[in-house]
Amino acid sequence: MAGMVNSVNHTNESFGEYKDHYASNPSFSRSASDPFNNASTLVSNPDHAHSEKHSVSSQRENSTRPSRRCSGRVIALFVFAAFLLVLAVALPIALSLSKPRHHAATEEPSQKNDSSPTKPVQRITSGGDGSTVTTEDGATFIYSNQFGGFWVSDPNDPFNNNAQPNTWTPPLNQSWDFNQNKIYGVNLGGLFVLEPFISPALFQRYPGATDEWSLSLMMAADTANGGLNQLEQHYATFITEKDIADIAGAGLNWVRVPIPFWAIDKWDEEPFLERTSWQYIVRLFGWCRKYGIRVNLDLHTMPGSQNGYNHSGRYGQVNFLHGIMGLANAQRALNYIRIIAEFISQPEWRDVVPMFGFMNEPLMATIGPDQLRSFYVEAHRIIRNVGGYGAGNGPYVSFHDGFFGPVPWADFMRGADRVVMDLHPYVAFSGGPNTDPIATGTGDSAGGIWPGLACQRWDGLSSDSRNGFGITVAGEWSNGFNDCGLFLDGVGFTPTYGDNCEDWQNSANWDDATKAGILKFASASMDALDSWFFWTWKIGNSTRGIVESPLWSYQLGLEGGWIPRDPRTAYGTCNALGSPLTQVPAQYPTWMTGGDGAGPPQDANEYPWPPAIINEGGPAADIPQYTATGTAVTLTPPTFTGTDGHTISSGNGWFNSHDVTPAPTPIQGCTYPDAWNPDVNANLPQCRA
Numbered sequence: 099m100a101g102m103v104n105s106v107n108h109t110n111e112s113f114g115e116y117k118d119h120y121a122s123n124p125s126f127s128r129s130a131s132d133p134f135n136n137a138s139t140l141v142s143n144p145d146h147a148h149s150e151k152h153s154v155s156s157q158r159e160n161s162t163r164p165s166r167r168c169s170g171r172v173i174a175l176f177v178f179a180a181f182l183l184v185l186a187v188a189l190p191i192a193l194s195l196s197k198p199r200h201h202a203a204t205e206e207p208s209q210k211n212d213s214s215p216t217k218p219v220q221r222i223t224s225g226g227d228g229s230t231v232t233t234e235d236g237a238t239f240i241y242s243n244q245f246g247g248f249w250v251s252d253p254n255d256p257f258n259n260n261a262q263p264n265t266w267t268p269p270l271n272q273s274w275d276f277n278q279n280k281i282y283g284v285n286l287g288g289l290f291v292l293e294p295f296i297s298p299a300l301f302q303r304y305p306g307a308t309d310e311w312s313l314s315l316m317m318a319a320d321t322a323n324g325g326l327n328q329l330e331q332h333y334a335t336f337i338t339e340k341d342i343a344d345i346a347g348a349g350l351n352w353v354r355v356p357i358p359f360w361a362i363d364k365w366d367e368e369p370f371l372e373r374t375s376w377q378y379i380v381r382l383f384g385w386c387r388k389y390g391i392r393v394n395l396d397l398h399t400m401p402g403s404q405n406g407y408n409h410s411g412r413y414g415q416v417n418f419l420h421g422i423m424g425l426a427n428a429q430r431a432l433n434y435i436r437i438i439a440e441f442i443s444q445p446e447w448r449d450v451v452p453m454f455g456f457m458n459e460p461l462m463a464t465i466g467p468d469q470l471r472s473f474y475v476e477a478h479r480i481i482r483n484v485g486g487y488g489a490g491n492g493p494y495v496s497f498h499d500g501f502f503g504p505v506p507w508a509d510f511m512r513g514a515d516r517v518v519m520d521l522h523p524y525v526a527f528s529g530g531p532n533t534d535p536i537a538t539g540t541g542d543s544a545g546g547i548w549p550g551l552a553c554q555r556w557d558g559l560s561s562d563s564r565n566g567f568g569i570t571v572a573g574e575w576s577n578g579f580n581d582c583g584l585f586l587d588g589v590g591f592t593p594t595y596g597d598n599c600e601d602w603q604n605s606a607n608w609d610d611a612t613k614a615g616i617l618k619f620a621s622a623s624m625d626a627l628d629s630w631f632f633w634t635w636k637i638g639n640s641t642r643g644i645v646e647s648p649l650w651s652y653q654l655g656l657e658g659g660w661i662p663r664d665p666r667t668a669y670g671t672c673n674a675l676g677s678p679l680t681q682v683p684a685q686y687p688t689w690m691t692g693g694d695g696a697g698p699p700q701d702a703n704e705y706p707w708p709p710a711i712i713n714e715g716g717p718a719a720d721i722p723q724y725t726a727t728g729t730a731v732t733l734t735p736p737t738f739t740g741t742d743g744h745t746i747s748s749g750n751g752w753f754n755s756h757d758v759t760p761a762p763t764p765i766q767g768c769t770y771p772d773a774w775n776p777d778v779n780a781n782l783p784q785c786r787a
Contacts, residue, residue: 221252221253221741223250223251223252224248224249224250224251224252224260224261225241225248225249226241226243226246226247226248226249227241227242227243227244227247228240228241228242229241229248229249231249231339231343233338233339233340234339239340239343241343241347242343242344242347243263243264243343243346243347244347245263245264245265245266245347245349245664246262246264246265247261247262247263247264247265247346247347247389247390248261248262248390249261249343249346249388249389249390250388250390251388253738253739253740253741254740254741254742254746256384256738256746256748257387257446257748258387259271259387259449259450261387261388261389261390262390263345263346263349263350263351263389263390263391264346264349264351266666267279267351267390269390270387270390270392270449270450271449273489273490274392274452275691276569276629276686276690276691277684277685277686277691279351280628280629281351281352281571281629281630281631282349282350282351282352282624282629282630282665282666283350283351283352283353283354283394283629283630283631283632284345284350284352284353284354284631284632284633284634284635284652285353285354285355285356285573285574285631285632285633285634285635286337286353286354286355286356286382286634286635286636287356287633287634287635288336288634288636288637288638289332289333289336289337289355289356289382290333290355290356290357290358290361290375290378290379291310291356291357291358291398291399291409291411292310292313292329292332293408293409293585294307294308294309294408294585294588294589295583295584295585295586295637295647295650296634296636296637296638296647296650297332297336297638298584298585298638298639298640298641298646299638299639299640299641300313300328300332300638301313301585301589302640302641304316304317304320307589308408308413308588308589308590309408309409309411309412309413310358310370310408310411310412311368311369311370311411311412311413311774314326314329314369314370314371315369317329318369326369326371327371329371329374329375330371330374333374333375333378334378336636336638337382337635337636339385339388341635341636341653342382342385342386342388342389342391343389344653345389345391345635346389346390346391348652348656348663348665349663349664349665349666350391350665351390351391351392352391352392352393352394352631353386353391353392353393353394353631353635354393354394354396354455354573354574354631355379355382355393355394355395355396356396356398356409356458357375357379357395357396357397357398358370358375358398358399358411359397359399359400359401359411359430359431359434360372360373360375360399360411361373361374361375361376361379362376362434362437362438362731362733363731365401365430365773367772367773367774368774370411376733376734377734377736380735380736381736383447383450383451384736386450387450392450392451392452392453393450393451393452393453394451394453394454394455394496394571394573394631395438395442395451395453395454395455395493396454396455396458396496396573397431397434397435397438397454397455397456397457397458398410398458399411399458400418400427400428400431400457400460401417401418401427401430401431401773401774402415402416402417402418402420402421402423402424402427402773402774403415403416403417403418403774404416404418404419404457404458404459404460404461404465405459405460405461405464406461406464407459408588408589409458410458410459412774413588414775415774415775416461416464416465417773417774417775417776418431418460418465419460419465419466419469419470419473419709419712420464420465420466420469420712420713420714420715421712421713421714421715421776421778422712422714422715422716422721422722422771422776422777422778423715423721423722423770423771423772423773423776424465424712424713424714424715424721425708425712425715425718425721425722425723426721426722426723426724426762426770426773427773428473428708429723429724429762430724430762431457432473432476432477432480433730433761433762435456435457435477435480435481436480436481436484436730436757436759437730437731437732437733438454438456438733439454439480439481439484439485439492439493439753440484440732440733440751440752440753440754440757441733441735441749441751441752441753442454442492442493443484443485443491443492443493443753443754444735444749444751444753445749446735446748446749447749448485448490448492448493451493452493452494453493453494453495453496453518454481454492454493454494454495454496455496455497455498455520455573456477456481456495456496456497457473457477457497457498458498459498459500459501459522460473460498460500461500461501462499462500462501462502463500463501463502464713465500465713466709466713467500467502467506468705468709469709469711469712469713470500471510471704471705472705472706472707472708472709473707473709474497474511474705475511475699475701475702475705475707476707477495477497478495478511478514478515478517478698478699479698479702479707481493481495482495482515482698483754483757484753484754484757485753485754487515487692487696487697487698488515488692488693488696489516489691489692489693489696490692491692493516494516494517494518494569495514495516495517495518496517496518496519496520496571496573497517497518497519497520498520498521498522498573499519499520499521499522499563501522503521503559503562503563504519504521504559504562504563504566504567504570505562505566507519507563507566507567508566508567509566509567510567510699510701511699511700511701512699512700512701513689513695513696513697513698513699513700514689514696514697514698514699514700515689515692515696515697515698516690516691516692516696517568517569517690517699518568518569518570518571519563519567519568519569519570519571520570520571520572520573521559521560521563521570521571521572521573522572522573522574522575523555523556523559523572523574523575523623523627524574524575524576524578525548525551525552525555525578525579525580526576526578526579526580526581526586526649527581529594530594531580531594531595531596531597532579532580532581532594532595532596533580533595533596533597534546534547534548535615536548536579536612536615536616536619537609537611537612537614537615538611538615539611539614539615540610540611540614544611544614544615544617544618545614545615545616545617545618545619545622546615548579548615548618548619548622549618549619549621549622549671549675550622550675550676550677552619552622552623552626553622553625553626553671553672553675553677553679554677555626556572556575556622556623556626556627557626557672557677557679557680558680560572560626560627560628560682561679561680561681561682564628564682564683565680565682565683568686568687568690569686569690569691570628570629571629571630571631572627572628572629572630572631573631574631574632574633575623575627575630575631575632575633576632576633576634576649576650577616577619577620577623577649577650577655577660577661578647578649578650579619579649580593580595580599580602580649581593581594581595582595582599582601582602582603582647582649583599583602583603583646583647583648583649583650584603584640584646584647585647586647586650602648602649603646603647603648604644604646604648605645605648605654605658606644608658608660612660613658613659613660614660616649616655616660617659617660617661617662618671620655620660620661620662620668621662621667621668621671622668622671622672622675624662624665624668624671625668625669625670625671625672625679626672626679632652633650634650634651634652635651635652635653636651636652636653637650637651637654714778719786720786721786722768722770722771722782722785722786723765723785723786723787724762724763724764724765724787725762725763725764725765725787726759726760726761726762726763727760727763728760728761728762728763729760729761730759730760730761731761732750732751732752733751734751735748735749735750735751736748765784765785765787767784768782768784768785769782770782770785
């Protein structure tokens with residue numbers, strides 16, 4: 099999340115007017131796919147079975163109708179027999195109608211006992227609205243989805259991709275088409291990468307903690323309360339399966355999942371809880387598969403910090419691709435990117451994780467434009483070296499604009515296979531007091547200046563990117579029109595809002611006009627951004643027992659009525675406000691979606707790796723590096739066991755067996771500067787590759 103910075107320098111720009119780019123709206127078309135199209139795992143629709151039984155019953159009734167030439171006794175006998183037959187057919191139908199209508203089940207034989215035979219066991223493997231879901235710990239809830247979505251979960255087929263979150267989104271077993279489909283998504287921020295404003299109670303428990311680095315140090319010292327393992331309890335409970343079901347039920351179809359590099363490993367001097375969150379990350383993949391939700395996996399932290407923000411792992415300096423340890427830290431980062439790409443490119447996972455954001459919010463003003471472009475080109479090469487080129491071979495690759503907006507990126511990486519521009523448009527961090535009222539009525543005037551501002555600014559941003567670069571998503575945005583919220587700007591920072599923030603930190607006090615204004619602002623943002631991920635799904639309670647950043651919680655907004663219950667209703671908001679949207683390409687070039695012409699970027703030679711100069715570090719050849727002699731970590735897949743007790747293969751965590759490049763490791767005999775806070779005057783020739 100882009101905290102503690104004017105994360106959108108372009109938000110104060112004037113973008114001009116734009117035209118309606120929704121000449122046709124394919125998102126509204128109902129999917130033509132059959133949701134129950136895998137006969138090997140799901141039985142026929144129960145309602146269809148009921149109609150067949152009724153048809154058979156009717157045929158039997160007609161075939162047993164007695165002739166008028168029969169005697170009265172014969173007629174009576176036939177009538178009685180017909181009655182029994184009808185009863186035999188109708189009674190099971192009546193009983194079956196008393197069962198939930200939205201389940202599909204498979205039968206498996208019970209353990210046989212010659213003296214007391216038993217009936218086959220029914221396993222519920224899918225369900226729609228109103229169905230009962232049983233979670234892995236045995237708890238149950240009722241699935242609520244008014245949009246035709248259904249879940250699929252079969253222990254004998256754990257990689258079944260038939261699930262669909264709603265009728266306008268293709269199921270996981272069909273390809274995503276950026277020419278036809280729109281992303282309606284939310285972030286699962288604060289789950290695996292902690293942020294003070296998302297989990298304030300954790301940080302309030304340890305006064306002085308400002309980021310995950312300092313929180314980890316304080317937790318580790320608190321052995322009486324569980325030490326650093328307290329974080330595992332957070333991973334296990336902050337987002338549950340019910341959350342993913344609710345996300346599908348809200349008309350959404352993607353989640354963006356920030357993860358830290360220490361899910362893979364950490365180095366000795368780093369205090370993070372390593373190799374623990376990964377099991378919960380893959381558990382989340384399973385939940386998303388179950389409900390038909392696609393994952394944009396986002397590597398949110400970098401060794402040394404790519405932006406100095408608290409959500410990079412450590413607040414303060416930028417030491418990724420900047421400073422004397424900048425190149426060495428980037429070498430580590432590329433290895434983490436490769437390890438993740440190896441896992442998600444496997445056939446078991448690629449349909450659930452079809453997008454990979456390999457670095458969140460690098461600070462290009464500090465790192466440098468050419469240096470950042472060089473890293474982007476190299477990261478794309480590494481990811482494609484794992485899975486190959488062309489649609490279906492590994493994920494779409496997403497990169498952030500570096501807080502410069504889309505203009506500097508126009509025509510960058512032409513010809514590159516499946517690359518997505520990631521924009522993070524926020525009003526809250528524009529640096530102004532933002533005191534203009536949003537509670538201006540419940541009708542057409544709702545929202546004051548803010549809905550129109552969202553249309554103008556975000557349309558300009560989005561259309562510039564789609565026209566100049568190509569496929570574009572808003573990876574983060576929120577309802578925060580001001581920067582009020584507990585710890586939103588960081589622990590110890592004072593908001594720039596020019597009024598009383600308490601009004602915006604307790605939604606229980608909001609009136610209908612306030613809610614209507616925020617709803618209009620949200621709808622305008624959704625309309626202008628086209629494909630988006632709201633930041634974030636859930637904000638945890640503070641020690642006051644309330645959500646103190648309610649403008650940032652999609653979940654709370656749904657409950658309170660200031661988030662659309664159906665994201666499609668946002669369509670046309672800007673046009674109604676007198677701000678028609680700018681025309682954008684009706685079809686992206688084929689190479690952008692993995693078709694003809696997709697391959698390495700045409701400008702790759704302009705941005706060699708490593709870059710010749712590292713800002714504040716010096717020539718790349720003269721600063722510390724690591725040597726490629728280490729062993730790469732392989733991420734562990736989960737274990738699945740079928741109902742017959744046999745283990746089901748879930749991949750080995752490494753897609754490309756030919757990728758045997760060693761991992762970076764320190765050069766023997768070199769004492770490196772602190773990778774997160776180095777001595778800028780260090781001169782270590784023995785640390786050069």
